[in-house]
Amino acid sequence: MKYVVCVPDGCADEPVEALGGRTPLEAASLPTLAALAGRGEVGRAAVIPPGMPPGSDVGNMAILGYDPAEYHTGRAPIEAAALGLKLSPDQVAYRCNLVTLGDDGTMVDFAGGHPSSAVAEEVIDALEAELGGGGVSFHPGVEYRHILVAPAAWAESDCTPPHDLSDKPAVFPTGPASSQLRGLMDASRSVLQRFDLPATQIWLWGQGVQPEMPSFTDRWGLDAALNSAVDLVRGLGVLTGIEVLDVEGMTAGYDTDYAAQRESALDTLADGADLVLIHVEATDEAGHAGDVAAKVDALERWDRDILTDLVTGLDRLGPWRLLLLPDHATPLHLKTHTPDPVPYLLVDSVRPGPGGAYTEPAVAGVAARPGHSLMGRLLRGD
Ligand SMILES: [Zn+2]
Structure with a gap:
């Protein structure tokens, strides 16, 4: 059959x-x-x-x-698996979009102007060099869609998918891990500034531990x-x-x-x-x-x-x-x-x-x- x-x-x-x-x-x-x-x-x-x-x-x-x-457990660990990443039990994966946020905090483009995967990889490499370490690592995916791996304790947060915020004021993560997440998202702005791209920063969401x-x-x-x-x-x-x-x-x-x-x-x-x-x-x-x-x-x-x-x-x-x-x-x-x-x-x-x-x-x-x-x-x- x-x-x-x-x-x-x-x-x-x-x-x-x-x-x-x-x-x-x-x-x-x-x-x-x-x-x-x-x-x-x-x-x-x-x-x-x-x-x-x-x-x-x-x-x-x-x-x-x-x-x-x-x-x-979340969508990010499934996308991480597609990239060949295997999470250990003490890790959580976040979806890491490159997004365009307006000066007034509006989500102008959840896809960051659709950068090419090659350019995006340079951005992700720069983010890894600048902000990686201490259990945090950045992994390049396709166009604006990438993965952040972080300590499992960071799993506890409420995040809004950026495509739900199109043309609306950005709603930042809340919950126990929100300060770490917000810290990375804010710190990414100076890294993105070095690239001539519509994307202005990263947006973290869709987190989860490895599903069994x-x-x-x-x-x-x-x-x-x-x-x-x-x-x-x-x-x-x-x-x-x-x-x-x-x-x-x-x-x-x-x-x-x-x-x-x-x-x-x-x-x-x-x-x-x-x-x-x-x-x-x-x-x-x-x-x-x-x-x-x-x-x-x-x-x-x-x-x-x-x-x-x-x-x-x-x-x-x-x-x-x-x-x-x-x-x-x-x-x-x-x-x-x-x-x-x-x-x-x-x-x-x-x-x-x-x-x-x-x-x-x-x-x-x-x-x-x-x-x-x-x-x-x-x-x-x-
Ligand atoms: Zn769809």
């Missing part, structure tokens, strides 16, 4: 005026998805447990079958792999012993090579893997941009460039089961994530299900299952 998990990030939505009151999943032309839904089981999944932040770290952890309420996640193979006795260009998803692979695939042309934008992600999944299954997860960010990106056409287009590309030939390829490999769902909703009119349950689809190539339509309204009245319970249902076939 082969298993595929398909994650169109943030694809679930709400009725959109420009689509005549339909959601993107209703409005898009998705013939293969409709055929799969017609022979499978469509339901509703609470991928974000009550009270938890509706992020891709939480939602994808649930999709991989790990209850976020039990295993999620049992390996996917130990749990299920199966070999799994995933392809995704997103650090959070790749980091979850590292933390659970799921092989993280590199795919030429795979990006976290609209331009990802959908067909290459599909072929990578089929090749990996043909080479012996039992399960492959395909994660594409484009639907979430379109949600954040409020770009209706881009979201519909990203869904149609899923159908045309992934699902259609994926089904043909899977049929050649033998019996298979497929699970499809997003890690959260990213409604176009809100341009941000919501914790609302999302539609899921389970398909068994041999055993037909009750059938349904894979849309939000079709499952609106259905009780939501915990998102992390679906992996077990996929693998057991119950």
Whole structure:
């Protein structure tokens, strides 16, 4: 038996005026998805447990079958894992953004003008030289997204994600470790001044200690792999012993090579893997941009460039089961994530299900299952 998990990030939505009151999943032309839904089981999944932040770290952890309420410690340690950092028990990881703060303390740009990774690495090296030591170290990541490792005692603080502060007055960390965090954030300003960049300082948030996640193979006795260009998803692979695939042309934008992600999944299954997860960010990106056409287009590309030939390829490999769902909703009119349950689809190539339509309204009245319970249902076939 082969298993595929398909994650169109943030694809679930709400009725959109420009689509005549339909959601993107209703409005898009998705013939293969409709055929799969017609022979499978469509339901509703609470991928974000009550009270938890509706992020891709939480939602994808649930999709991989790990209850976020039990295993999620923060998003930074997951991103740290994607960078190859292993935290010891006496360490905490913080996400370290390069941000632009206005003179009046307004969060002008949580992405610090999107510096190139190469320039950002010089900044992070300078921060390490100037402010590192005493258990504190800076680690370069991608563009404006970096990691600070600090003593575990620094974990106790309340931090605001900088993207929640866009064009608003900055809200600095509070709690027992706030003075250390604020000290570093303030001290970073003189280092950033030496660079001719829009970014003015660092912003620390998203902290957590290393999560203790049992390996996917130990749990299920199966070999799994995933392809995704997103650090959070790749980091979850590292933390659970799921092989993280590199795919030429795979990006976290609209331009990802959908067909290459599909072929990578089929090749990996043909080479012996039992399960492959395909994660594409484009639907979430379109949600954040409020770009209706881009979201519909990203869904149609899923159908045309992934699902259609994926089904043909899977049929050649033998019996298979497929699970499809997003890690959260990213409604176009809100341009941000919501914790609302999302539609899921389970398909068994041999055993037909009750059938349904894979849309939000079709499952609106259905009780939501915990998102992390679906992996077990996929693998057991119950
Ligand atoms: Zn998002």
